Amino acid sequence: xxxxxxxxxxxxxxxxxxxxxxxxxxxxxxxxxxxxxxxxxxxxxxxxxxxxxxxxxxxxxxxxxxxxxxxxxxxxxxxxxxxxxxxxxxxxxxxxxxxxxxxxxxxxxxxxxxxxxxxxxxxxxxxxxxxxxxxxxxxxxxxxxxxxxxxxxxxxxxxxxxxxxxxxxxxxxxxxxxxxxx
Numbered sequence: 001x002x003x004x005x006x007x008x009x010x011x012x013x014x015x016x017x018x019x020x021x022x023x024x025x026x027x028x029x030x031x032x033x034x035x036x037x038x039x040x041x042x043x044x045x046x047x048x049x050x051x052x053x054x055x056x057x058x059x060x061x062x063x064x065x066x067x068x069x070x071x072x073x074x075x076x077x078x079x080x081x082x083x084x085x086x087x088x089x090x091x092x093x094x095x096x097x098x099x100x101x102x103x104x105x106x107x108x109x110x111x112x113x114x115x116x117x118x119x120x121x122x123x124x125x126x127x128x129x130x131x132x133x134x135x136x137x138x139x140x141x142x143x144x145x146x147x148x149x150x151x152x153x154x155x156x157x158x159x160x161x162x163x164x165x166x167x168x169x170x171x172x173x174x175x176x177x178x179x180x181x182x
Contacts, residue, residue, distance in 0.1 A: 020059030028053030052102030083159025
């Protein structure tokens with residue numbers, strides 16, 4: 001019995017030391033650091049270029065069938081946060097989004113992927129632009145590993161609907177949280 005328990009413990013330890021951690025990376029944004037002007041909203045009192053940052057990920061769970069990427073401001077003074085970007089139905093073999101993948105035209109997302117409607121009222125990336133003098137805002141860039149190949153949304157689906165579908169179908173997430181204040 002002791003030998004069986006020891007063998008089991010050794011197997012679990014061996015598996016855990018070889019498991020990859022699901023990670024989201026970017027050279028354009030950094031966890032806990034101020035978002036650079038290129039990725040900031042152009043409008044609403046901000047003068048950024050409104051370009052989505054380059055993102056890449058690795059170490060997703062084996063059961064992953066597709067990915068999604070979202071950007072959400074949990075500190076927006078709305079009572080419910082602010083959806084800045086949603087991209088769903090990213091094929092399983094895609095592990096990055098190029099800089100400006102969130103272009104409002106939708107032409108820069110991977111084939112088969114779709115951008116949902118943000119709280120700006122349209123699909124596409126909308127960069128940070130917190131109210132002047134407000135507290136520091138945290139922008140949650142999250143990649144979602146999903147157990148389905150496609151989530152049933154369209155370009156008019158709200159961030160809340162996309163969030164619901166992602167939470168329902170998630171097998172793992174990885175996140176970077178840069179900040180912005182002005």
